[in-house]
Amino acid sequence: MTTPLRFGLFGTGRIGQVHAASIASSPRASLQWVCDPFVDGANATAAKYGGRATAEPADLFAAEDIDALIIASSTPTHVELIDQALDAGIPVLCEKPIDLDITRVDALRAKADAATVPVVLGFNRRFDPHFAELQRRVASGEIGALEQLAIVSRDPAEPPAAYVAVSGGIFRDMTIHDFDMARFFLPNIVSVTARGANQFSPAIAAAGDFDAVVVTLEAEGGELVTITNSRHSAFGYDQRFEAFGSEGMLQVGNIGPSVIRSYSTSLVEAQGAYHSFFLERYADAYRFELEAFIDTVAGEPSRSPGFEDGRAALILADAAELSARTGRTVDVDLRA
């Protein structure tokens, strides 16, 4: 077996914990450094999953025992940390979104695109085994010519007001995953039409954001995509996907933690509640995302979304925001 890839990790919050656990569980990876200005978090993560803890990002760029970096820190730190990783010549997996401001993304674009080390984006849903199989089967021609995608993504409950305030809005924070999933199948989206509503959350309305949105995307071949999002769902985390083609249809429904069904006098085919949220529903996806990154660093053709995919998803989010605010369809040119 080859030597494990030595990782440095920025950020030990919700998603940083997931990456630390994935690294620790992979025989092909080891956690070497953990950085968080919230040093208690860095210490606790290093104690649990290995590595040295620091509050100082510069320590990771100065370290000589790091082969790859994961940026799982707060969104405003991503551009600068990617930039420094590129200067240091270290492969990097950065969480979505690259940034909330496309001008900051564009300022880094030429450097990221010209990089000789991999820069990959944390669009984990591409690595969900069910969605990945569905994509392979569509690409193999099983349902003929792809004509429509229907994506439903509803969170179990609205996030705290403090999170909403810095999230960049529902399109850049939540729908961004669905934009990337649409582009997993149909990379060249040419127009975006979006509607937003305030249906249930006074806090989200007070922040000037929507709590429910529906987006229609048109791809270059005339294929159509609908994305339905809500910040709440009474029955739990709702993650469904449908591809419709000239010869048939493929669907992924909600996946619970158990396949056991219960039959009684009042219910038949009853199952337990769905996974509570993304950490549980996409647990496998986060692990496969890491393995794909390790393959890319090892020199295999990349299966991971890259900087351009992160940029494209943000352009679609900006277009959706503009469309929802103006009532217009917004044309986009992702190839420019």
Ligand SMILES: NC(=O)c1ccc[n+]([C@@H]2O[C@H](COP(=O)([O-])OP(=O)(O)OC[C@H]3O[C@@H](n4cnc5c(N)ncnc54)[C@H](O)[C@@H]3O)[C@@H](O)[C@H]2O)c1
């Ligand atoms: N792919 C996914 O499914 C997914 C899920 C959740 C969050 N995210 C993304 O991951 C990022 C982090 O989200 P979160 O929910 O874990 O946030 P969080 O607030 O729980 O954690 C962020 C951590 O980053 C730390 N931090 C801030 N500046 C830092 C720096 N310069 N270096 C190192 N650490 C720093 C903070 O102290 C905090 O502990 C966000 O960009 C978010 O959009 C992705």
